Amino acid sequence: xxxxxxxxxxxxxxxxxxxxxxxxxxxxxxxxxxxxxxxxxxxxxxxxxxxxxxxxxxxxxxxxxxxxxxxxxxxxxxxxxxxxxxxxxxxxxxxxxxxxxxxxxxxxxxxxxxxxxxxxxxxxxxxxxxxxxxxxxxx
Amino acid sequence: xxxxxxxxxxxxxxxxxxxxxxxxxxxxxxxxxxxxxxxxxxxxxxxxxxxxxxxxxxxxxxxxxxxxxxxxxxxxxxxxxxxxxxxxxxxxxxxxxxxxxxxxxxxxxxxxxxxxxxxxxxxxxxxxxxxxxxxxxxxxxxxxxxxxxxxxxxxxxxxxxxxxxxxxxxxxxxxxxxxxxxxxxxxxxxxxxxxxxxxxxxxxxxxxxxxxxxxxxxxxxxxxxxxxxxxxxxxxxxxxxxxxxxxxxxxxxxxxxxxxxxxxxxxxxxxxxxxxxxxxxxxxxxxxxxxxxxxxxxxxxxxxxxxxxxxxxxxxxxxxx
Amino acid sequence: xxxxxxxxxxxxxxxxxxxxxxxxxxxxxxxxxxxxxxxxxxxxxxxxxxxxxxxxxxxxxxxxxxxxxxxxxxxxxxxxxxxxxxxxxxxxxxxxxxxxxxxxxxxxxxxxxxxxxxxxxxxxxxxxxxxxxxxxxxxxxxxxxxxxxxxxxxxxxxxxxxxxxxxxxxxxxxxxxxxxxxxxxxxxxxxxxxxxxxxxxxxxxxxxxxxxxxxxxxxxxxxxxxxxxxxxxxxxxxxxxxxxxxxxxxxxxxxxxxxxxxxxxxxxxxxxxxxxxxxxxxxxxxxxxxxxxxxxxxxxxxxxxxxxxxxxxxxxxxxxxxxxxxxxxxxxxxxxxxxxxxxxxxxx
Numbered sequence: 001x002x003x004x005x006x007x008x009x010x011x012x013x014x015x016x017x018x019x020x021x022x023x024x025x026x027x028x029x030x031x032x033x034x035x036x037x038x039x040x041x042x043x044x045x046x047x048x049x050x051x052x053x054x055x056x057x058x059x060x061x062x063x064x065x066x067x068x069x070x071x072x073x074x075x076x077x078x079x080x081x082x083x084x085x086x087x088x089x090x091x092x093x094x095x096x097x098x099x100x101x102x103x104x105x106x107x108x109x110x111x112x113x114x115x116x117x118x119x120x121x122x123x124x125x126x127x128x129x130x131x132x133x134x135x136x137x138x139x
Numbered sequence: 140x141x142x143x144x145x146x147x148x149x150x151x152x153x154x155x156x157x158x159x160x161x162x163x164x165x166x167x168x169x170x171x172x173x174x175x176x177x178x179x180x181x182x183x184x185x186x187x188x189x190x191x192x193x194x195x196x197x198x199x200x201x202x203x204x205x206x207x208x209x210x211x212x213x214x215x216x217x218x219x220x221x222x223x224x225x226x227x228x229x230x231x232x233x234x235x236x237x238x239x240x241x242x243x244x245x246x247x248x249x250x251x252x253x254x255x256x257x258x259x260x261x262x263x264x265x266x267x268x269x270x271x272x273x274x275x276x277x278x279x280x281x282x283x284x285x286x287x288x289x290x291x292x293x294x295x296x297x298x299x300x301x302x303x304x305x306x307x308x309x310x311x312x313x314x315x316x317x318x319x320x321x322x323x324x325x326x327x328x329x330x331x332x333x334x335x336x337x338x339x340x341x342x343x344x345x346x347x348x349x350x351x352x353x354x355x356x357x358x359x360x361x362x363x364x365x366x367x368x369x370x371x372x373x374x375x376x377x378x379x380x381x382x383x384x385x386x387x388x389x390x391x392x393x394x395x396x397x398x399x400x401x402x403x404x405x406x407x408x409x410x411x412x413x414x415x416x417x418x419x420x421x422x423x424x425x426x427x428x429x430x431x432x433x434x435x436x437x438x439x440x441x442x443x444x445x446x447x448x449x450x451x452x453x454x455x456x457x458x459x460x
Numbered sequence: 461x462x463x464x465x466x467x468x469x470x471x472x473x474x475x476x477x478x479x480x481x482x483x484x485x486x487x488x489x490x491x492x493x494x495x496x497x498x499x500x501x502x503x504x505x506x507x508x509x510x511x512x513x514x515x516x517x518x519x520x521x522x523x524x525x526x527x528x529x530x531x532x533x534x535x536x537x538x539x540x541x542x543x544x545x546x547x548x549x550x551x552x553x554x555x556x557x558x559x560x561x562x563x564x565x566x567x568x569x570x571x572x573x574x575x576x577x578x579x580x581x582x583x584x585x586x587x588x589x590x591x592x593x594x595x596x597x598x599x600x601x602x603x604x605x606x607x608x609x610x611x612x613x614x615x616x617x618x619x620x621x622x623x624x625x626x627x628x629x630x631x632x633x634x635x636x637x638x639x640x641x642x643x644x645x646x647x648x649x650x651x652x653x654x655x656x657x658x659x660x661x662x663x664x665x666x667x668x669x670x671x672x673x674x675x676x677x678x679x680x681x682x683x684x685x686x687x688x689x690x691x692x693x694x695x696x697x698x699x700x701x702x703x704x705x706x707x708x709x710x711x712x713x714x715x716x717x718x719x720x721x722x723x724x725x726x727x728x729x730x731x732x733x734x735x736x737x738x739x740x741x742x743x744x745x746x747x748x749x750x751x752x753x754x755x756x757x758x759x760x761x762x763x764x765x766x767x768x769x770x771x772x773x774x775x776x777x778x779x780x781x782x783x784x785x786x787x788x789x790x791x792x793x794x795x796x797x798x799x800x801x802x803x804x805x806x807x808x
Contacts, residue, residue, distance in 0.1 A: 410788035
C-alpha cells in the first residue's frame with residue numbers, strides 16, 4: 001500500500017483566493033497536490049458546519065481562505081467570517097482537536113506565490129499530525 | 140418572604156393598571172426541587188408566584204417558543220440577572236418589542252442544580268427542601284442533611300457576575316451591579332491546562348452521553364431558528380443517531396450559533412437528562428468573545444450581537460502567515 | 461408456584477450461572493446515570509435507585525439500531541448477537557412496558573394470525589428473553605404505577621418475580637420460562653413459610669406507600685371529547701417541546717429511519733423519534749399538521765391514554781414517573797391528567 005497522503009479541503013472565496021489559486025496554476029508554481037478545492041462566493045459564506053462536516057467525513061485538514069481585510073467583494077463578508085473563525089478555532093482546540101487541522105488565510109487574486117506557500121505549509125503541518133481520527137465518523 | 144410578597148403585589152398592580160395582559164413567573168412545582176413556569180392573566184393568580192432557589196428556568200424562552208405566542212400581548216416577566224440578559228438579547232434581535240415587555244427583576248442568589256442535590260443524597264429521593272439563605276436542609280426517607288447552599292448551586296451561578304437584572308423596568312428590592320467573581324473562569328483555565336488528548340478524552344466521555352433529546356436547545360432562549368440545522372433533512376447535515384461525532388458536531392455548532400448570544404444562564408445544563416457539563420463550552424466561547432471583541436451577551440440594550448458585528452482592526456492571530 | 465430463596469452472598473454465583481446461557485443486563489451506572497447495562501458479575505450492578513434514569517426499553521429497542529448494511533457485495537441484515545438476553549432487577553413499571561411494546565412490535569392483538577406484523581429485530585431479542593423482576597419496597601413520590609392497574613409488586617411481563625428481603629432474594633417463577641430457569645439453576649434453596657409471609661408483608665407495605673390514584677375510568681373517552689378544546693393550549697403553555705420525556709419513557713416507541721451512507725457503503729438505522737419535535741409530522745410539502753406545541757402535547761397524551769387503550773385495551777403508561785423527574789419545566793403528567801378530569805367536569 002502506498003504511503004498515507006493528507007487529504008485537505010480548501011474552501012476558497014471566488015474573488016480572491018480562488019483567483020490566487022488560478023494564478024499559481026497558470027504561473028506553473030509547484031505545490032503539493034493534497035488539496036481539494038471548493039469555491040464559495042465569499043469567506044462569509046463559510047458556515048462552521050461545512051468545516052465540521054469535512055472533518056467528520058474524513059478530511060485530514062481544512063483550509064479556508066478569503067480576501068484580505070478591506071478587499072471583500074461584498075464589503076464586509078470576510079470581517080464577519082473572521083469573527084466566526086476567531087471563535088471556532090479556539091473552541092476546537094479547547095475540546096482537543098489538533099490546532100493545525102483547521103487553518104485560515106487571506107490570499108488575494110495577485111498572490112499566486114502566497115497560495116503555493118500556504119498550501120505547502122498546511123500540507124506539511126497536517127502531514128506531521130498524521131491522519132485525522134478525532135471527529136471522523138466511522139460507518 | 141417580603142420579596143415574594145412585593146413581587147406578587149407588583150404583578151397585581153401591573154394587571155390592575157392594565158399595563159400588561161400577562162405575567163410570566165415561576166410557581167411552586169410538583170416536586171420539592173422544581174419550580175414551574177406560570178402564566179398569570181388575572182390578579183387572583185398572582186399569589187401563586189414564587190421566586191426561590193428552585194427557579195432555574197429562563198422564562199425568556201417563552202418569547203421565542205412556538206413562533207412568538209405572545210407577540211401581540213403586553214407581557215410582564217420575572218427575571219434573574221441572566222434571564223434579563225436573554226430578554227435584552229431577544230429585544231436586540233427583534234424578537235420582542237421593548238415597549239411590549241415589562242422587565243421585572245428579582246434579586247437572585249443562585250439556583251440549584253438537581254444533579255448536585257442528588258449527589259449529596261447519594262441518589263435518594265428528596266421529599267422536602269428548606270433554604271434559609273445560607274444553609275440548605277434536605278429531608279427524605281430516613282435522612283436529613285444540611286450543608287452550605289453554595290454546594291448545590293448550578294455551575295452557572297458559581298461563575299455569575301451579574302446576578303441581578305441590569306436592564307429592567309421594575310426591580311424587587313435593590314439591584315446589584317457587576318459583582319466580582321474570581322472563580323468565574325477557574326474551571327475553564329484548569330481544563331485548558333490539560334493536554335490536547337486529555338481534553339479530547341474528557342470531551343468525548345461527556346458528549347458520548349448525549350441522547351439527542353434536544354432539551355438543551357429547547358430550553359435556551361437564544362435557540363429559536365425556524366428550523367434547527369439538525370432538523371433539516373433535505374439535505375440532512377448530520378445524523379440523528381447517538382453516534383458520537385454527530386452528537387459532538389450538534390453541540391459544537393449549537394455553541395457557535397449562540398456565540399455572543401449565550402448569557403450563561405445554565406438552563407441547558409440543568410435541563411440535560413444525561414448530566415452533560417454543557418456550559419463548559421458555552422463559557423469558553425463567551426470568554427473568547429469577551430477577550431477578542433469585548434462583548435458580553437445581552438448587557439447593552441443599544442449594542443449589537445457580537446457575531447453580527449465587526450471591527451476592521453481586530454486581532455487576527457489565527458490567520459496563517 | 462414454588463418460591464425459592466437466593467442468599468445475597470451467592471448472588472455472584474447466580475449471575476455467573478445465568479451468564480452461561482444468557483447475556484445478562486442489570487441496572488448499572490454509566491457516567492453517573494443509571495440504566496440497564498450488560499454485566500458479567502453482581503458487583504457491576506447498581507441498585508441504589510428505585511427507578512433507573514433510563515428505562516429498560518433500550519435493551520430491546522435501542523436508541524439507534526442498525527437494520528441492515530449494504531456495500532458492493534449486496535445487502536445484509538445487521539449482525540445480531542444470538543445469545544438470548546436475561547435482565548435482572550427490572551421494576552414492575554419497566555416489565556409492564558415491555559408487554560405494551562410487544563403488542564406494537566411483536567403481535568398486534570387485533571390482527572388475524574396471518575396478517576400479524578412481527579418486527580424481527582424486536583422479536584429476536586424479546587421472545588427469547590428472560591425477565592427477572594424486582595418488586596419495589598420503597599416506591600418514590602413520583603411513582604404512580606397504581607393509577608393504571610400496576611403496582612410496586614405487580615408481576616406483568618416478568619418471568620420470575622424477585623423480592624428483595626434483606627439478606628436474601630425471594631424468587632418466584634411467573635411464566636413457563638421462569639419455571640424452567642428456576643429448575644435449571646442451582647444456587648438457591650426452597651423458601652420457607654416465613655419467607656412467603658415476609659414477601660406478602662413487604663408487598664402490602666409497599667402498596668400502602670402508594671398515593672391513592674384519581675378516578676381514571678373513562679379517561680380515553682374524556683380525552684377524545686376534549687380533542688378540540690382550549691385546554692391543550694393551557695396544558696402545553698409551559699412545554700418547550702424537548703424529547704426528554706419521550707426518551708426517558710419506557711413505553712414511547714415512535715421511531716424514525718435514517719440512511720447513512722458514503723460511497724458504495726451504507727446502512728439503515730432505526731432511531732428514537734419524539735412527537736414533541738416539530739419535524740415529527742413535517743410533510744414533504746412543508747405543511748405540518750402539528751405545527752404548534754399544543755397539538756404535539758395533545759398527541760403525546762392522547763396516544764398514551766386514548767389511542768393505545770382503544771387499540772389494545774390498556775393505557776400506554778406504566779406510571780414509572782421518569783417524565784415527571786426529567787421534565788425541564790416540571791410539566792407533570794399527573795397534573796395534566798387531573799386537569800383533564802376537572803376540565804371535563806366543568807364542561808358538563
